[in-house]
Amino acid sequence: MKIHKTLIASLALSAGMTLSAQTNEMVIQTKKPGAEIQPTMYGLFFEDINYGADGGLYAELVKNRSFEFPQNLMGWKTFGKVTLQNDGPFERNPHYVRLTEPGHAHKRTGLENEGFFGIGIKSGEEYRFSVWARLPQGGTSSKIRVELVKPNSMGEQHAFASQDLVIDSKDWKKYQVILKGGITEPKSILRIFLSSTTTVDLEHVSLFPVDTWKGRENGLRKDLAQDLADIKPGVFRFPGGCIVEGTDLDTRYDWKKTVGPVENRPLNENRWHYTFPHRFYPDYYQSYGMGFYEFFLLSEEIGAEPLPVLSCGLACQFQNNDAEAHVAVCDLDSYVQDALDLIEFANGDVNTTWGKVRADMGHPAPFNLKFIGIGNEQWGPEYPEHLAPFITAIRKAYPEMKIIGSSGPGSEGKDFDYLWPEMKRLKVDLVDEHFYRPESWFLSQGARYDNYDRKGPKVFAGEYACHGKGKKWNHFHAALLEAAFMTGMERNADIVHMATYAPLFAHVEGWQWRPDMIWFDNMSSVRTASYLVQQLFALNKGSNVLSLTMDKKNVTGAEGQNGLFASAVWEQRDNTIIVKVVNTSDKAQPVTLNFAGLKKQDVLSDGVCIKLRSLNIDADNTLENPTAIQPQESPVSIEGNILNAELEPYTFALYKFKKK
Numbered sequence: 001m002k003i004h005k006t007l008i009a010s011l012a013l014s015a016g017m018t019l020s021a022q023t024n025e026m027v028i029q030t031k032k033p034g035a036e037i038q039p040t041m042y043g044l045f046f047e048d049i050n051y052g053a054d055g056g057l058y059a060e061l062v063k064n065r066s067f068e069f070p071q072n073l074m075g076w077k078t079f080g081k082v083t084l085q086n087d088g089p090f091e092r093n094p095h096y097v098r099l100t101e102p103g104h105a106h107k108r109t110g111l112e113n114e115g116f117f118g119i120g121i122k123s124g125e126e127y128r129f130s131v132w133a134r135l136p137q138g139g140t141s142s143k144i145r146v147e148l149v150k151p152n153s154m155g156e157q158h159a160f161a162s163q164d165l166v167i168d169s170k171d172w173k174k175y176q177v178i179l180k181g182g183i184t185e186p187k188s189i190l191r192i193f194l195s196s197t198t199t200v201d202l203e204h205v206s207l208f209p210v211d212t213w214k215g216r217e218n219g220l221r222k223d224l225a226q227d228l229a230d231i232k233p234g235v236f237r238f239p240g241g242c243i244v245e246g247t248d249l250d251t252r253y254d255w256k257k258t259v260g261p262v263e264n265r266p267l268n269e270n271r272w273h274y275t276f277p278h279r280f281y282p283d284y285y286q287s288y289g290m291g292f293y294e295f296f297l298l299s300e301e302i303g304a305e306p307l308p309v310l311s312c313g314l315a316c317q318f319q320n321n322d323a324e325a326h327v328a329v330c331d332l333d334s335y336v337q338d339a340l341d342l343i344e345f346a347n348g349d350v351n352t353t354w355g356k357v358r359a360d361m362g363h364p365a366p367f368n369l370k371f372i373g374i375g376n377e378q379w380g381p382e383y384p385e386h387l388a389p390f391i392t393a394i395r396k397a398y399p400e401m402k403i404i405g406s407s408g409p410g411s412e413g414k415d416f417d418y419l420w421p422e423m424k425r426l427k428v429d430l431v432d433e434h435f436y437r438p439e440s441w442f443l444s445q446g447a448r449y450d451n452y453d454r455k456g457p458k459v460f461a462g463e464y465a466c467h468g469k470g471k472k473w474n475h476f477h478a479a480l481l482e483a484a485f486m487t488g489m490e491r492n493a494d495i496v497h498m499a500t501y502a503p504l505f506a507h508v509e510g511w512q513w514r515p516d517m518i519w520f521d522n523m524s525s526v527r528t529a530s531y532l533v534q535q536l537f538a539l540n541k542g543s544n545v546l547s548l549t550m551d552k553k554n555v556t557g558a559e560g561q562n563g564l565f566a567s568a569v570w571e572q573r574d575n576t577i578i579v580k581v582v583n584t585s586d587k588a589q590p591v592t593l594n595f596a597g598l599k600k601q602d603v604l605s606d607g608v609c610i611k612l613r614s615l616n617i618d619a620d621n622t623l624e625n626p627t628a629i630q631p632q633e634s635p636v637s638i639e640g641n642i643l644n645a646e647l648e649p650y651t652f653a654l655y656k657f658k659k660k
């Protein structure tokens with residue numbers, strides 16, 4: 001090894017180059033663990049965009065189950081004598097349907113639901129159909145038939161699962177039955193029809209897979225929740241995003257409407273249904289079936305700190321600057337109270353008003369909420385003015401709570417430059433930065449956080465993704481540049497405490513925004529290269545930063561650094577050193593990792609190198625080819641404290657050694 005290094009050195013010097021320029025020698029200070037890396041460092045941001053909740057993670061398969069869409073029968077087809085009624089048992093969802101005998105034995109009365117881009121049914125799996133029903137005109141019983149139907153290309157239909165359900169009371173009651181089909185069909189239809197002569201009323205018609213995440217009723221799609229759990233996220237930000245703000249204040253995300261019995265959670269519009277006219281989805285609403293209780297529960301189950309974001313009393317400033325879209329600061333009391341009540345809902349004793357609501361929903365233990373965000377992408381003086389009363393009230397009631405403010409929608413510029421000092425003045429704990437930027441931006445931002453003020457609030461990179469110039473969709477190159485940028489966040493873990501890519505989910509038939517981290521259809525999901533980057537960072541985040549330099553400078557893709565970005569960490573738990581190097585250039589790069597400070601008895605062993613690369617940098621994993629890009633792991637051995645490696649063009653490499 002010594003001979004090799006000497007030879008390279010003399011060749012380099014004779015070519016008039018420095019040794020490090022030739023070999024890209026990176027020196028890692030192994031003996032001086034630096035800043036602590038927060039457990040929250042890499043996390044997830046969830047918003048109901050791209051059918052992320054209804055039609056996605058929330059496993060309900062029936063669309064418009066409570067007949068409350070503005071067009072009450074949207075998503076449904078009726079036949080025979082079906083009438084809409086509006087004096088149902090659930091105050092906030094009063095509509096339901098009445099099925100009356102059609103007048104002849106061969107005729108039928110009933111309805112069909114189209115689901116979300118069809119209903120995905122898997123062969124051999126069980127599905128729980130449930131409905132609230134009654135006999136409005138009395139009688140001892142009536143019967144409905146429930147079927148799963150496969151439409152075929154010839155327009156013929158075939159029921160492949162069917163069950164009868166006896167309705168036996170004139171009072172509203174919940175009924176359920178399990179359906180099991182022998183075929184797999186992503187575009188099934190749910191059909192319900194009266195199969196006796198007595199009139200029935202039906203409300204809150206629901207169909208869920210029995211096998212949900214953790215087996216919960218009103219549960220989540222197992223594969224999608226597993227995708228989240230497998231990142232081992234440190235923080236989970238929800239429920240948005242722009243939907244927190246609403247296009248007007250009435251349609252903001254109101255957490256109190258999302259808890260309690262699911263049948264009585266009111267419908268809200270989803271602004272993503274109309275935000276982009278070229279991606280218009282008129283049937284996209286929020287059922288709130290996946291509400292704040294479910295978000296807290298999921299955070300707990302995936303081991304992430306929950307981070308709810310609430311409206312600050314400003315509707316979406318992109319979409320609506322009318323006077324009534326802003327609550328006057330003097331009228332903010334109920335909004336501030338909502339924030340205090342949310343903290344009580346999450347953490348309060350079961351004897352408190354909101355702690356009791358949580359306990360009644362099945363979770364008497366507190367959720368241990370530590371963070372709360374107020375406002376999403378707000379800007380202008382109205383934002384700090386609105387934020388201030390929240391801060392005063394929360395600090396007074398819950399001094400330990402960490403409050404997250406926003407630096408607006410831009411990664412820099414006028415609003416950003418105004419809001420950061422304002423956030424410092426208001427003494428928020430973290431500032432949420434958002435950047436959806438092109439390749440050139442990501443390549444230029446390796447040193448972004450190196451000179452941030454260490455005395456003010458910490459950074460939460462709450463929404464980011466590389467949006468390729470002219471290539472605003474998922475591809476490996478974007479993921480690679482995200483990895484490059486993330487080395488800069490990692491190196492600055494003393495100030496960057498959280499980072500979450502966005503958006504998280506997208507239905508292939510119903511997206512509004514891309515790129516996204518996880519794509520899915522009604523049957524399965526695919527983890528993109530961006531997902532794999534996030535996962536590699538999150539699973540290898542370490543407990544402390546280690547200094548890593550090349551020619552005594554941070555490796556940030558700066559001039560003369562050959563398109564390389566790098567960071568290093570130490571994981572105290574298992575005494576592991578982890579180095580992440582990203583070669584963003586189109587040329588192979590030799591890299592020398594020099595683990596400085598190791599003593600004779602310090603042995604680096606069990607070395608592995610995990611590489612993420614793609615021969616086609618414009619490609620990504622897809623539902624058709626979900627494993628096109630996968631991390632490749634191989635053993636590496638080290639001689640003394642030097643590792644010489646070669647990094648292929650466009651490669652993210654992660655080296656890991658046990659220190660003995």
Ligand code: AHR
Binds near residue numbers: 047049240242434
């Ligand atoms: O992630 C999509 C959107 O981007 C979020 O709703 C919003 O915060 C940002 O503008």
